[in-house]
Amino acid sequence: MNSIQAPTQEMNFLLQQVFDAGNVWQKLPAIAELLDVETASAILEEGARFCSEQIQPLNRAGDEQGVSFDGTTVITPDGYADTFRQYAEGGWVGLCGEPEFGGMGMPKMLGVLLDEMGYSASNAFTLYGALTAGAALCIHAHASDELKALYLPKLYSGEWAGAMDMTEPQAGSDLRNIATRATPQDDGSYLINGSKMFITGGDHDLTSNVIHLVLAKIQGCDGISLFLVPKFKVNDAGDIGAANGVSVGAVEHKMGLKGSATCVMNYDNAEGYLIGRANRGLVCMFTMMNYERLSIGIQGLGSAQCAYQMAAEYAKERVQGLAAGGSPTGAKADAIIVHGDVRRMLLNIRALTEAGRAMAVLTAMELDKAKYAATDEEKQQSSRFAALLTPVAKAFLSDRGLDACVSAQQVFGGHGYICETGIEQLVRDTRIAQIYEGTNGIQAIDFLGRKLAGDNLATVTEFFATLQQQQQACDGVFAKERQQLQSLQEQFLTVMATVNEQKHDKPALINAVAVDALDAFGYLLYGHCWLLMADKALTADDLPAQFVAGKQQLLQFYFAKLLPRVSLHLAAVAAGDEAVMAPSTDWF
CATH class of the missing domain: 2.40.110.20 (Butyryl-CoA Dehydrogenase, subunit A; domain 2)
Incomplete structure (x- = not known):
C-alpha cells in the first residue's frame, strides 16, 4: 500500500475560500490571538507529514499484530508507544485544548481536518488521542478548578490518556x-x-x-x-x-x-x-460525546479519503478489458479507469467525501462560534445549529464512509478481498463508526425527534434560511442548481411539517422514518456544500485551472446522480410508519 497523502490543497481551499476562516477567526478574539490562515496552512502541512511518515506505517502491521493482554498488562502493537510519544510531544493531543492548561487553543475548524488526516493514516492509532482530547474537553467544561488544574495539563501533553x-x-x-x-x-x-x-x-x-x-x-x-x-x-x-x-x-x-x-x-x-x-452525569458526558460524535463521523470521512486514493490509483494501473467502443490507445486491454461503472464508483466516493469534509468544517465552525462568539445571541444560534448538525455529521459521514470503503473494495475486485492490498482493513475498521458513540439509528431519532420536531422545526427552518442567503450570493451560472436545491429544501420542510403534526397521534412514526429523514437532510446539505465549493472555486483568483474544472465537474455529477436521492428518502418518510409497524412481533 502506497503512502496516503492528506489533501491539504482541498483543506486550505475550504478554510480560506469556502468558509473564509480568516474572517471568522478575526471575529472570535480567543482564536484571532493565536491563529491566521497562513499558520493554519503550516499546521496542516506538518500534520500531513507526521501522519504519512509516522502513523500510517503502523496501520497494517498494527492490524496484523493487534493488542495483547497477559492478564495484567495491555500491550499495544510494536511502534505505537514510540509514535504516540512523538505525537504527544508535537502537541497534537492538545491541539484544541485550553491554553491556560497547556493546550494549543486551536479552533475545531482546524482540528477536524487534523482528525481526518489521523483517521486516514490509522483508525486504531488515532482513537487513543481522540478519546484523550474528548475527556479533557469534558473535564474542562464541568470539573472543579482543582481537578482541572491537576489533570488537564497531563492530558493535553499526552503524558496521560x-x-x-x-x-x-x-x-x-x-x-x-x-x-x-x-x-x-x-x-x-x-x-x-x-x-x-x-x-x-x-x-x-x-x-x-x-x-x-x-x-x-x-x-x-x-x-x-x-x-x-x-x-x-x-x-x-x-x-x-x-x-x-x-x-x-x-x-x-x-x-x-x-x-x-x-x-x-x-x-x-x-x-x-x-x-x-x-x-447530572449525562449532561456532562454529552459535552464530550457531541465532540466525539463529530470525531467518529470524521473516522468515516478519513477512511473514505484513504479508500478513494487507493482505489483511484489502482484503477489507473489495473489493466482489464477494453474501453467501450474500443481502446483509445489501440491497446489489447485498458486500465479499468476507462470503464463507466468504475468511474461511477470513484465519482461517488469523491463527490461524497469532498462534500463530507465541507460539512465537517461547517459543523466545527458552528461549534467554534458557539464557544467563542462575541454576543450571547450569536452563541445561542450557533449552539442550536451545532446541535442540529452533530447527529448528521456522526451518522451521515460514517454511513457514507463505509459505503466509500465498500465501493473502493469493489474497484479492486478480487484483490480487494485479500489482505495485501489493505482495502479490506478499511472496511473492517470503519464498520464500527456506525455503531459506537450512539448507533446511527439513535442519531437519526435524535435528529428528527429532538432537533427537528423538538422545537417544531424552528431551528431547521432558520438554518435553511441562512443557507439560502449563501446560495443566493452564488454566481448566476449556478442558477439551475440553486433552484433545484432550494426546491428540495422546501420539499424537505413540507414533509417534516407533516411528521411534526402527526408525532403525538403516531408514537412510532419518528422512530420508523428517522433514518430516511436524516439521509434526506444529509444529501441536501452536501448539495449546499457543492454549490458553495463550485462557486468559490470559480471566483477565486489563485487556484489551478484543473482544480477549478474538477469542482465544476463534481458539482454536475453530484446534482445529476446523488442529489436526487433526497426525493427518494423524502418519499419514504412521507409513506409513514404503517408498513414498518404492521407485521406482528411473532412474524419476525
Missing part, C-alpha cells in the same frame, strides 16, 4: 439500567464499584496513567452521575501513586480496529471524584 466508560452488558444505549455504584466518602471522594465493557482505550502502555470518566449511580440515588477515576492515584503535586482499584477484565476480540484496545473494565473500591453536579 483519557477514556469514556459508559456501557455495561445490561445497559447499552439505555443508560438508565447501569449498575455501577458510587459510595460517598467523608473526604468528598467516592468509591466506585462495578464493571464496564466496550471501553475504547480502557488500558494500554502508551501513557503512564489512564483517566477514566465513569458513569455511575450514587448509592441510594436513581440519577446518573459522572466521576473521574484514574488508573493510578494522583497526589496534589500531580505525581502518580498506588494502583486505584481499576483493572482490565478482558480485551475484546473485534472485527477491526485491532490496534485499539477495547476493554472490559472493573472497578473495585476505585477512588473517584464527582464531575459536575450529582445526578
Whole structure:
C-alpha cells in the first residue's frame, strides 16, 4: 500500500475560500490571538507529514499484530508507544485544548481536518488521542478548578490518556439500567464499584496513567452521575501513586480496529471524584460525546479519503478489458479507469467525501462560534445549529464512509478481498463508526425527534434560511442548481411539517422514518456544500485551472446522480410508519 497523502490543497481551499476562516477567526478574539490562515496552512502541512511518515506505517502491521493482554498488562502493537510519544510531544493531543492548561487553543475548524488526516493514516492509532482530547474537553467544561488544574495539563501533553466508560452488558444505549455504584466518602471522594465493557482505550502502555470518566449511580440515588477515576492515584503535586482499584477484565476480540484496545473494565473500591453536579452525569458526558460524535463521523470521512486514493490509483494501473467502443490507445486491454461503472464508483466516493469534509468544517465552525462568539445571541444560534448538525455529521459521514470503503473494495475486485492490498482493513475498521458513540439509528431519532420536531422545526427552518442567503450570493451560472436545491429544501420542510403534526397521534412514526429523514437532510446539505465549493472555486483568483474544472465537474455529477436521492428518502418518510409497524412481533 502506497503512502496516503492528506489533501491539504482541498483543506486550505475550504478554510480560506469556502468558509473564509480568516474572517471568522478575526471575529472570535480567543482564536484571532493565536491563529491566521497562513499558520493554519503550516499546521496542516506538518500534520500531513507526521501522519504519512509516522502513523500510517503502523496501520497494517498494527492490524496484523493487534493488542495483547497477559492478564495484567495491555500491550499495544510494536511502534505505537514510540509514535504516540512523538505525537504527544508535537502537541497534537492538545491541539484544541485550553491554553491556560497547556493546550494549543486551536479552533475545531482546524482540528477536524487534523482528525481526518489521523483517521486516514490509522483508525486504531488515532482513537487513543481522540478519546484523550474528548475527556479533557469534558473535564474542562464541568470539573472543579482543582481537578482541572491537576489533570488537564497531563492530558493535553499526552503524558496521560483519557477514556469514556459508559456501557455495561445490561445497559447499552439505555443508560438508565447501569449498575455501577458510587459510595460517598467523608473526604468528598467516592468509591466506585462495578464493571464496564466496550471501553475504547480502557488500558494500554502508551501513557503512564489512564483517566477514566465513569458513569455511575450514587448509592441510594436513581440519577446518573459522572466521576473521574484514574488508573493510578494522583497526589496534589500531580505525581502518580498506588494502583486505584481499576483493572482490565478482558480485551475484546473485534472485527477491526485491532490496534485499539477495547476493554472490559472493573472497578473495585476505585477512588473517584464527582464531575459536575450529582445526578447530572449525562449532561456532562454529552459535552464530550457531541465532540466525539463529530470525531467518529470524521473516522468515516478519513477512511473514505484513504479508500478513494487507493482505489483511484489502482484503477489507473489495473489493466482489464477494453474501453467501450474500443481502446483509445489501440491497446489489447485498458486500465479499468476507462470503464463507466468504475468511474461511477470513484465519482461517488469523491463527490461524497469532498462534500463530507465541507460539512465537517461547517459543523466545527458552528461549534467554534458557539464557544467563542462575541454576543450571547450569536452563541445561542450557533449552539442550536451545532446541535442540529452533530447527529448528521456522526451518522451521515460514517454511513457514507463505509459505503466509500465498500465501493473502493469493489474497484479492486478480487484483490480487494485479500489482505495485501489493505482495502479490506478499511472496511473492517470503519464498520464500527456506525455503531459506537450512539448507533446511527439513535442519531437519526435524535435528529428528527429532538432537533427537528423538538422545537417544531424552528431551528431547521432558520438554518435553511441562512443557507439560502449563501446560495443566493452564488454566481448566476449556478442558477439551475440553486433552484433545484432550494426546491428540495422546501420539499424537505413540507414533509417534516407533516411528521411534526402527526408525532403525538403516531408514537412510532419518528422512530420508523428517522433514518430516511436524516439521509434526506444529509444529501441536501452536501448539495449546499457543492454549490458553495463550485462557486468559490470559480471566483477565486489563485487556484489551478484543473482544480477549478474538477469542482465544476463534481458539482454536475453530484446534482445529476446523488442529489436526487433526497426525493427518494423524502418519499419514504412521507409513506409513514404503517408498513414498518404492521407485521406482528411473532412474524419476525
